[in-house]
Amino acid sequence: MKKITLLLITAIAILACGTEEKNTMYVKGSIKGLKKGTFYLQKQQDSLIISIDSVSVNGSNEFMMTDVVESPEMYYLTLGVSSKRIAFFGEKDTITITSQLDRFAQKAVIKGSENQDLLNEFNAIQRKFSDQRLDLIKEEFEVRKMGSQDSLDVVNQKFINWERKKYLYTTNFAVQKGGFEVSPYIALTELNNANIQLLDTVNKSLSEEVRLSKYGKQLDDFIQRIKKEEK
Secondary structure (H helix, E strand, C coil): CHHHHHHHHHHHHHHHHHHHHHCEEEEEEEEECCCEEEEEEEEEECCEEEEEEEEEEECCCEEEEEEECCCCEEEEEEECCCCCEEEEEECCEEEEEEEEHHHCCCCCEEECCHHHHHHHHHHHHHHHHHHHHHHHHHHHHHHHHHCCHHHHHHHHHHHHHHHHHHHHHHHHHHHHCCCCCHHHHHHHHHCCCCCHHHHHHHHHHCCHHHHCCHHHHHHHHHHHHHHHHHC
16 A cells, blocks of 8 residues: 555656646846846736746856746846846747847847747837827827817827727737737737727637636636626
């Protein structure tokens, strides 16, 4: 009986280790210009950003840290206690991050995450929307100086059209990427003030695996809470 119990415990331990290795994320890379410092691997838990792993370097600019990833989610590579922080979509396997010390976040290159690649694609279009908004703000400023209500109405309509176009693009992108965790993440961060129908559209497009992920569950909870409040 003792032998059977020992074998069972050993089997469970091996299985647990195998699962951990299978879901382990390795974050490695280098920061040009850094000679000494401490890196922190962090992620958000509730409303707090907590440290998962850390490593100190002295005379080297290379680092490596790990975490067990239950489902892909946003992580942060933070340098020391400063505000230097690189946000990235973490998932099992190896994530490589390279950058330079003086432009830590701006020059970051992240490889190894499909969700991050999709988020980069989405953010590139979002920057264009941001540029368009700045142009509209400048146009509104000039119109207000002229004191023309008709012209101001035209600009206001442009703002409405711009916002509608932005929401529709975001929804369409999230729907097309329903097989990736970046889809509910985008819905939660970019469509949280949008019409509930848009959120529902994204939610219904999610694959079963993504629906059960961290952001998939959060999106469904968010939608149900809104519907409950509306009733």
